[in-house]
Amino acid sequence: MGWNSWCTDSLCNLLGKDPCSETLVKETADSIVSNGLDKLGYNYVALDDCWSDTKRDENGHLQPEAKKFPNGMKAVADYVHSKGLYFGLYTSVGDETCKGKRPGSLGHFVDDANTLTSWGVDMIKMDHCGRKNGTDPELYGAMSKALNATGRPVLFSLCNWGEDNVWEWGSSLAQMYRIQMDHLPFWKYGTNSSSAGVGYGQGTYDIIEWMATLQPSKWTKEFGWMDPDFLMTEYLTMDFISSRTEYTFWSLWSSPLLISTDLRKISKKKMEIISNEEVIAINQDSSNTGGDRVHKGGDGGQVWARDLQNGEKCVVLYNSGNGGKGKKAVTVAVTWDMIGWTATSTGAENVVVEVRDLWNKKTLGQFTGGYNATIDARDVQMLRVKKV
Secondary structure (H helix, E strand, O other), X not given: OEEEOXXXXXXXXXXXXXXXXXXXXXXHHHHHHHOOHHHHOOOEEEOOOOOEOOOOOOOOOOOEOOOOOOOHHHHHHHHHHHOOOEEEEEEEOOOEOOOOOOEOOOOOHHHHHHHHHHOOOOEEEEEOOOOOOOOHHHHHHHHHHHHHHHOOOOEEEEOOOOHHHHHHOHHHOOOEEEOOOOOOOOOOOOOOOOOOOXXXXXXXXXXXXXXXXHOHHHOOEOOEEEEOOOEOOOOOOOOHHHHHHHHHHHHHOOOOOEEOOOOOOOOXXXXXXXXXXXXXXXXXXXXXXXXXXXEEOOOOEEEEEEEOOOOOEEEEEEEOHHHHOOXXXXXXXXXXXOOOOXXXXXXXXXXXXXXXXXXXXXXXXXXXXXXXXXXXXXXXXXXXXXXX
């Protein structure tokens, strides 16, 4: 959980000139602490493809842009650590990063691992841009080995856009791995060929559909988190409902909650989404699993569910609006049979379940056989349920 610089003070780096700086890092760290977000688990402050100079130094080491980081990266990391937070930086597996023609790590895995960890970096995202000379498991495996050899605990974020069925091997090399193409701050955007990588598109709706295909419970494990990309909470093109639905599913999947919008200007509505302790508890549940789709209706209504460590379950009632084609509210129903709760051979009608609405922080009552609600298009009802 934490923050990433990609869509702060820029149009998600559309022009390759993300204005990240030492000042931005310090102000964001200050904001996380002053707003109590660190107490909720937002502990990472990470810079994306924006920090490094376009050339390595005379010794072949990575170096930050001097004007933006006049005191060097170790001083920045030290400041973040002084706030009780962790510091993250970015590189790429190829010979260049994705924006600005900055140097990638190809041929420099050991040197870059040593340089970054010597600065006190706690998290390293490795992107998929630039020319390469090996397979993804080989190249990301080399960086993983180099990081382990430094002796410093580092969260390794593998970002190969879902190529080579990364869900089958990513957790053996990294603690989090990207499962599809870049996420953009729209409800529905693009197709399976609109960007490099795999998936159905780049919008929130598209990612939800892609994750349904992957079945997160098959792959999610402790220290092996499926990463659908950043959260675009309350970004210019992401309204409150879309943002809340996005946050709901990322939490259901136990995916990293990295907010990629400005945390120095936190509106009441943004705080309402990112500070809900009951929703965060689902994301952080020690069951270490992800939720799957258990029902899909023709009207856009869907039911998703996952197990929780204490025997309870999380259920999400979701009106997909069929990606924008449907704009009406629909009734979405879950039966206890759908989530594996059948009391006797006669069916789930004997099961009595207490239902709690997590976004409204309200216990709705006890229900036999199942539960239903009317859900607006693009919206959800996120529930915590337990047998009585």
